[in-house]
Amino acid sequence: MSTPLAHIVDDDEAIRDALTWLFRTREVASAEWSSAEEFLAAWQPDWRGCIVLDIRMREMSGLECFDVLQEQGNTLPVIFLTGHGDVPMAVGALKKGAFDFLEKPFEDNALVDVVIRALAKDAKRQASQASQASVANHLALLTPREQEVMNLVLAGKFNKVIADELNISMRTVEVHRARVFEKMGVRSAVELAQLLAPSREKGSGSSGEH
Amino acid sequence: MSTPLAHIVDDDEAIRDALTWLFRTREVASAEWSSAEEFLAAWQPDWRGCIVLDIRMREMSGLECFDVLQEQGNTLPVIFLTGHGDVPMAVGALKKGAFDFLEKPFEDNALVDVVIRALAKDAKRQASQASQASVANHLALLTPREQEVMNLVLAGKFNKVIADELNISMRTVEVHRARVFEKMGVRSAVELAQLLAPSREKGSGSSGEH
DNA sequence: GACTCAATTGTGGTCATCCGCAGTGTGGAA
């Protein structure tokens, strides 16, 4: 598990140096990448933090880099920097899920504020995702039969009915049911329902809701 | 309950006429408003549809109008139109929850597409909100004591424990419990937990997530 | 004062859940 970093992706060394210095003085941990390609090659899905991405770069542009990242399941907030962006570009970026879009020249304070908010957002997302992942892990420990029984339990059916539908005895259902509770770390069907309810909402959409 | 309308808010009659004509040919129902003030005076929280809002207007600007609307709990998607918007303006609007931000001149098709997506989004939101509102209504039918018991039931506690905590007899808890199930239209604690789980997530944030 | 509603309680019974004990059968891994 990596520590949260503000990843600076810019092919202009002067800007990278300036941003690194800026972040260091504000006690924001950061990393530098001199091109989109370099960053993409290193990027890992489990990274924490945010991305400060220059749009105009020599090879791959920031926008292209962003698209690749999103396709690969990136969840880090992306803050675009640009010298001469136009409105459609900014609108498009935000609608695709970018966190912010800043035009140069910008105030140091403005950028740091945005980065801090982005880091906070990622921390939040990370926390909520961790609990969901934990549930998923527990769920994976269930045998197929146990999952089957669990679903019927969550449907509010009596053990008797479940036994009937699965053509097994009530006693067997009870055993599966008990194992499900044990493995999921709950002590009643109600707790189970509450534990699973959030993740059972359909469509766990990531960002672009337009 | 009003029918879904694309509300055109613009003080330029020529543009209103053009948009009205455009929407009519695309079978999108619309309404015209010649100023932000006029629209705000008429606006009702239960309106369906979307808002096409010109930014540059004589008295109140589209951005100001938008702020007022959001404060009053507007949920309709807002599409901004502008002749000469700048990037910070667009970014700010989107981050405050605007649905889209189009610069004139725009393609008729582009605007209609955006409006149709906005209408679809509102329809979706409306549907999900309706079911939540229904749950809330049922919840409001519960007496204070019943809600108290319900919460303890949802905490997975036994009737005996609940009786203890409330200093009442088990029998009374059973009665409250039965009334809760009846009023909420469910037949088991599991169903109740599932019914309430979505709305029990903290923070029913409306739009601006930044 | 009659009436309604929320909250309360008891009795006695049925049905469901939970659990320990004890055991069978199958298929895959060591």
Next chain:
DNA sequence: TTCCACACTGCGGATGACCACAATTGAGTC
């Protein structure tokens, strides 16, 4: 072949949930 995970089953008992019947009290209304 032995071991193990998984699925399956029966018995019996303790405990919890649910329900019909029957009733009391206090607050607020008509």
